[in-house]
Structure formats: structure tokens, C-alpha cells
Amino acid sequence: MLGLCAAAAVLPLTVGLASVSTAQAQPLTRAETVAHAQPMRTADTVLPGVKVDKVDWLTAHRVALWVYSPAMGTDVQVQILLARDWYANPNQTFPQLLTLDGLRATDDQSGWTINTDIVNFFADKNVNVVLPVGGQSSFYTDWLKPDNGHNYQWETFLTKELPPILHSDWRTSDVAGLAGLSMGGTAAMMLAERHPDMFKFVASYSGILNTTSLGMPQAIQVAMLDAGGFHSENMWGLPSNPAWADHDPMLHADKLKGMSIYISSGNGVAGPYDQVGNIPGISTNFAGMGLEILSRLTSQNFAQKLNKLGISANVIYRPSGTHSWPYWQFEMHQSWPQVAQALNVEPVKPPCSATGAIGGFAAGAQWLGPCTTAEYAVPGGRAQDFLNGQVFWSQATGAQSLGGAIGGEYQNMGGSGGKLGFPKTVELGTPDRRGRFNLFQNGSIYWTIPTGAHAVYGDILTEWGRQGFERGPLGYPTQDQIKTPNKTGQVQAFQIGAIYSSPGNGTHSVQGEIMKKYGTLGYEDSYLGFPKTNELGTPNGQARYNGFENGNIYWSAATGAWAIRFGPIWDAWQQSGFEAGKLGLPVGDQTDIPAGGVTQNFQHGTVTVTDGKTAVTYH
Structure with a gap:
């Protein structure tokens, strides 16, 4: 009964479409696929403004990039699962499989890496798997207007801004396929149709392959509001706007001719990966039932359209299953042989074995796997x-x-x-x-x-070790060692500070409140320059300080952290006995006097320099 209700909820959306057919279109022949898989050249010139702002090597074969998109005005995270032979054949380029997420995509990880075995599955396969992160409710398209804090221009990013980065920096060839689930399945077909010269393979796992039939724009709007509060009017305008038709996979199916196509969907009935409710065949995933029925209907009509156009496709109608991740993982596995054929890579890894010293070691390290x-x-x-x-x-x-x-x-x-x-x-x-x-x-x-x-x-490791490694005052490293931007030196950040190394000054740490003060002044680019000491205690035990090239920073719980510059004010403070003298510790930085000169306040007085003369006043 519930199954009939779910079907009734979506059947009106198919009015006017071709009748549903369960006939399966024929896949491309081997000769057709290989011929279509020949590389197409793409310009490797990175577009103006596009840059990689950050690279995070999550493992040796999984890398996260933050690519600045001028079109979107923000960094976009893209993860790459590097091809099997990335290290074994360092001069080789590899095809890519662009893999798109669903409607509820998150900004930290792709749903594919959260919910499936995609990382391990592709570990022995010779393709670069490209996983855009984010894009909730975006349909990976260029929106007419910003919405909900996002200026979605995904089509521009995926087809123009990102490819040159992949080609020039990540040994990715021009042979490409794309696949997606649910929203990503819709987007995959749409992008393949709009850019047929870019892709040799396209797959829709439970995608909605018709976006303009009666009631469909309204259904998409409801789904987008539920998934993040987005408005379809900002994406493609009102349903009457030509942008809806421009992005409807059904209306542009003819553009897929010659491409290797894979389409799959369940039927909403509880399957092997579903939890069954009180009624046999009815899953507890009610939303997933209705969505998968909708996917089945639009996929069947899309397959009929392909048949009428004489376009071959591999269409898989599962006998059961709802709109959920276990089925999309299953389809990822099932479609791989077709992906491999389309991208002209071997579907099964060549035989390998571990021998000699490496083999002996691996035999005792079972965690490595095969x-x-x-x-x-x-x-x-x-x-x-x-x-x-x-x-x-x-x-x-x-x-x-x-x-x-x-x-x-x-x-x-x-x-x-x-x-x-x-x-x-x-x-x-x-x-x-x-x-x-x-x-x-x-x-x-x-x-x-x-x-x-x-x-x-290097020297930074030596100094860190002298201080006790991770058990010392600095804790663990939080960044890699880098060159200081404008001066000759090296710096590495740790949990509680940083270690600097520079010619003539040695290698020293700056930490805690002194580090914060050093940062507000401009680090090594400030008048202080590089540190010349680690943090030390004052002789009277009342404060801590670091010595720098052109001054010191002093800190105490009572006064906070303040810098004092070498020069007349320093000389006067020295003559008074430094922090143990009448002036005490600094309680402010040196500042300019409007009429000319400089001044600095201390706990018990002030030092002022005007017209080359130094005056000390006590409170």
C-alpha cells in the first residue's frame, strides 16, 4: 500500500513523456568504445586568477587541493585519488573519472569517501579519480544568482578552471569520464551533453534525467529547500526560463552519441541493503522509496529517448532498492568494467607479488594488504x-x-x-x-x-629536539617548514609557537603570548627582525622575554607582552636597571608623539625622546 502511495506521488510528474519501457539499450561495441577513447587535446594554460591555495596529502594516493575559483570567488576543495601507477611510472599521465556527489553534499568530504569504499576500490585501478567537495543542492551548474551565501558557478569550475590544474600539476590526461549519484547523476548527464568533447564515459546512478516535465521543477524546488534552503529560481529562474530546458538531460540526449553511457536505478522496493518495515517489501527509508521510483521512471523514459535516437547505452534496472548509498557503491563496482573500456585502461590490475627484502618485510606487516x-x-x-x-x-x-x-x-x-x-x-x-x-x-x-x-x-629539528620534541614547550608541528617570505630564513609553526632559523641569528623559538605580540608587529618583517634567543626568564624571575635583532619582547602576567626597540628608550631603560629598576616592565609599545619624537610607558614611569633628548619621568 505504501509503495503504491509513493508511486502515486511521483507518477503525475511523467505526464507527456514516452511510455516506460524495460528494454535495455545495447552497450557500445569494443571497437566503438576504443575509437571514441582517443585523447582530445585540451589547453593546459591555467585561466587568470585560478590558483591552488593549499595542498593536503591525506595519504600517498589521496590528495586534497583547495583551488581558488574566480568564477565563484572562493576556494573549492577537490580531492584526487591518484592512479595505481602514479609512483611506479612517474612519467605517465592517467585518465580521470570525475565523480559527483548528491543533493546533500557537505563542505568537508565528498559523500563518496564518507559512505562508500571508493578509496580502496580504486587503489588498484589506473585512473585519477577526481572528487569535488561541496555543492549542496547545486546540480553542479552555473547559477543565475547567488543564494544562501554561495555563488555557484560549478560548470565553469569543473569544465574550464579545474582541468588545466589537473593536466599541468597532477599528470591527468585529456581522456575523461564522469559519474554521479542522484543530483550528481543528473548533473553528470547534463555536463556530458553540454561538453561532449570532454568526456568519453558518463554514468547516472539513480539520477533524475528529466527536469522540465510537468511538476518536475516544483519537485526539484521542494528538494532543494529541504537540502540546505536553496531556491531553484536562483539556479535557473522560473520554470518558464529557457535555462531549465537548456539543462534538461532528456531534451539534449542526442549530444551523447558516441559516448559510453551507463544508467542505473532501483524501483523503490526494499532490497538487500534496506531495513524492512512492518510491511514486506516496504523499506523504512520512505523518502528513498519515492525518490528511487522517480529515478526509475525518468531513467526508463531517458533510455527510450536514447533508443529512438539510435544511441547505445548500458541501462541497468535493479529488481529492488531505494535511493541510498549502498546501492550507489554497488553500481560503482558494476560499472567499472565499462569505465575501464571507455577510458582505455585495464579493468583488472596486472599480477604482482612481493619478493626479496620488501616481500619479506611485507609478509610480517599484514596491515599493508595485497x-x-x-x-x-x-x-x-x-x-x-x-x-x-x-x-x-x-x-x-x-x-x-x-x-x-x-x-x-x-x-x-x-x-x-x-x-x-x-x-x-x-x-x-x-x-x-x-x-x-x-x-x-x-x-x-x-x-x-x-x-x-x-x-x-635540519636545524629546526635539532632545536626542537633540544627542547624536548613534542613533550617540550612547543608541542607538535602544525605546518611544514617554509622559507620566510621576504627575508632569508626558515620558519615552522608548532602548537604553542614557532621555530625560526636565519643566517647570523641561529635557530630559536618564539612561543605563547610573546609569539602573539610578535605576530601583531609583523613577525620577522617587523623592526624586530629574527629572534636571537629562545624564550628566557628575566633575572628577577618576574617576566619572560625573547631577544630579537633589533629589540626584545617582554611578557608578564601582570603587564602582558610588549616590545621595546633598541635605541634611546632602550638605553634609558638599561640605565635605570631594566625590569628590576625604577621603571619596571614596559606596559605599552613605543609610539610617536604628534609634535615629533617617541615615547613609551613602563610600570612606574615614561621615557620620552624629543629633539634628540631623552627624558625619564616616574609615577
Whole structure:
């Protein structure tokens, strides 16, 4: 009974469409698919304003990029699952599979990585899987107006701004496919039709493949309001606006001719991945029942349209199933052979085995899982990839494993040919039990949940170690070591401060309230310059301070943190006995006097310099 009600709720939306047919369209032949899969050249010139603002290596084979989109005026996170042979064949480029999320996409992770096994499934497959993050209720299209704090221009981003980044920086070829679920399935068909020269394969898993039939714009509006409070009028205008027809997959199906097409949907009846309610065949996922019935109806009508146009497609009608993630994971698996054929990659990984020193090590590290590549050469040694990590070998270090975020940071640092050299240990736990680390020939990588994984090396590692590593005053590293922007030096941020290293000044830390004050003044670009000491206690024990090139910063609980610059005011303070003298500690920074000169306040007095003369007054 409930199933009939769910069907009745959506059947009026199909008025005027071709009658539903269960006939399955024929897939492309092997010859047709391979011919269509030949690369098409795309300009690799990055568009003005497009830039990568941040890269986070989540693992050795999973990378998050934050790409600034001029069209949207914001950074967009894009995650890439790197192809199986990314390291084994460092000069090779790889096809991409652009994988789109559903209506309730979140801003931190793609639903694909949250709800499916996509990361492990593609670990042994030779494609770069591209996962845009965000876009709730966007249909991955260019909106007419901003809405709900978002200026959605997804089509421009995905087809113009992002591809040159993928081609130039991430060894992604021009051979591309795209797939999506629900909203993403609709968007995948729409984007494939609007950009047929870009894609060789397109898949819709439970997509709504007709957006303009009677009642459909209203149904989309209801769904978008429910998923984030978005308004379809801001997307494509009123239903009478031509933009609706311009983006309707049904109306432009002829553009898919020659493309490899995969369409799937359930029928709303409770299936193997559903929780059944009190009535047999009826899932407790009532919304998922109705949505999947709608997907089935529009998919069947879309398949009929393709048949009339003489366009081949692989159309899968599941005998059961609701609108939910387990079925989309299943379809991702089922469609892979067709994806592989369309993108001209092998559907099954070549045989591999782990032998020699790496094989002996891997046999004792079951967490690595099966090998995904054969052993290959790296600078200075050998390596091999496994489902859950990598093993590196050199004559000096033997075989050692890397995995997770530490493995990702290692590749970010250039692997065995980078600053760190080869790993000397397996992953170990830190003494405080809060983090993990690996030791390398020339440094270390430390990881915790709140800080992520970061390498520490060189003089900064030496100083951090002298202070007690993560158990010292600075805590764990929170960023990688970088060059100071405008002066010759290096800096690395930690939980409680930073360590600076510069020629002539040595390597020193700045932390806590003194670090905050240093930041407000402009760090090393300020008049203070680089630190010349670590934080020290004053002789009278009442304050803490750091010495810098051109002054000091003093802090106490009673006075806060203030800088005092070398010069006449410093000289007068020195003559009075510094913080132990009559003036006490500074309680403000040096400031200009409107009539000319400078002044600075202390706990018990003021020092003023005018016309080259210094005057000290006491309170």
C-alpha cells in the first residue's frame, strides 16, 4: 500500500513523456568504445586568477587541493585519488573519472569517501579519480544568482578552471569520464551533453534525467529547500526560463552519441541493503522509496529517448532498492568494467607479488594488504605499493613501511629523492600516546589528529629536539617548514609557537603570548627582525622575554607582552636597571608623539625622546 502511495506521488510528474519501457539499450561495441577513447587535446594554460591555495596529502594516493575559483570567488576543495601507477611510472599521465556527489553534499568530504569504499576500490585501478567537495543542492551548474551565501558557478569550475590544474600539476590526461549519484547523476548527464568533447564515459546512478516535465521543477524546488534552503529560481529562474530546458538531460540526449553511457536505478522496493518495515517489501527509508521510483521512471523514459535516437547505452534496472548509498557503491563496482573500456585502461590490475627484502618485510606487516604494483625503482633504492601503504628499501636503511597521513607527507616532501631520504623506522607511537611518527635519514614526520602530519628536519629539528620534541614547550608541528617570505630564513609553526632559523641569528623559538605580540608587529618583517634567543626568564624571575635583532619582547602576567626597540628608550631603560629598576616592565609599545619624537610607558614611569633628548619621568 505504501509503495503504491509513493508511486502515486511521483507518477503525475511523467505526464507527456514516452511510455516506460524495460528494454535495455545495447552497450557500445569494443571497437566503438576504443575509437571514441582517443585523447582530445585540451589547453593546459591555467585561466587568470585560478590558483591552488593549499595542498593536503591525506595519504600517498589521496590528495586534497583547495583551488581558488574566480568564477565563484572562493576556494573549492577537490580531492584526487591518484592512479595505481602514479609512483611506479612517474612519467605517465592517467585518465580521470570525475565523480559527483548528491543533493546533500557537505563542505568537508565528498559523500563518496564518507559512505562508500571508493578509496580502496580504486587503489588498484589506473585512473585519477577526481572528487569535488561541496555543492549542496547545486546540480553542479552555473547559477543565475547567488543564494544562501554561495555563488555557484560549478560548470565553469569543473569544465574550464579545474582541468588545466589537473593536466599541468597532477599528470591527468585529456581522456575523461564522469559519474554521479542522484543530483550528481543528473548533473553528470547534463555536463556530458553540454561538453561532449570532454568526456568519453558518463554514468547516472539513480539520477533524475528529466527536469522540465510537468511538476518536475516544483519537485526539484521542494528538494532543494529541504537540502540546505536553496531556491531553484536562483539556479535557473522560473520554470518558464529557457535555462531549465537548456539543462534538461532528456531534451539534449542526442549530444551523447558516441559516448559510453551507463544508467542505473532501483524501483523503490526494499532490497538487500534496506531495513524492512512492518510491511514486506516496504523499506523504512520512505523518502528513498519515492525518490528511487522517480529515478526509475525518468531513467526508463531517458533510455527510450536514447533508443529512438539510435544511441547505445548500458541501462541497468535493479529488481529492488531505494535511493541510498549502498546501492550507489554497488553500481560503482558494476560499472567499472565499462569505465575501464571507455577510458582505455585495464579493468583488472596486472599480477604482482612481493619478493626479496620488501616481500619479506611485507609478509610480517599484514596491515599493508595485497600489493597493487610490482616493485619499482626510486632514487637511491626500491619501493612497492600496497593497498594500505608503501614499503621503501635502501641498502642503508633496509625495508620500512609508510602509510596513512605520514605516507602522504613523505610524498609531499619528495619521497626518497627529497629532503628526508629513506625511512629508518616503521611508524611508532609517541611517548605521550597522542601521536605517531617515523624517523628518516634526514628528519622525522610527526602526526596527531588535530595537527595532521608534518616533517621536521635540519636545524629546526635539532632545536626542537633540544627542547624536548613534542613533550617540550612547543608541542607538535602544525605546518611544514617554509622559507620566510621576504627575508632569508626558515620558519615552522608548532602548537604553542614557532621555530625560526636565519643566517647570523641561529635557530630559536618564539612561543605563547610573546609569539602573539610578535605576530601583531609583523613577525620577522617587523623592526624586530629574527629572534636571537629562545624564550628566557628575566633575572628577577618576574617576566619572560625573547631577544630579537633589533629589540626584545617582554611578557608578564601582570603587564602582558610588549616590545621595546633598541635605541634611546632602550638605553634609558638599561640605565635605570631594566625590569628590576625604577621603571619596571614596559606596559605599552613605543609610539610617536604628534609634535615629533617617541615615547613609551613602563610600570612606574615614561621615557620620552624629543629633539634628540631623552627624558625619564616616574609615577
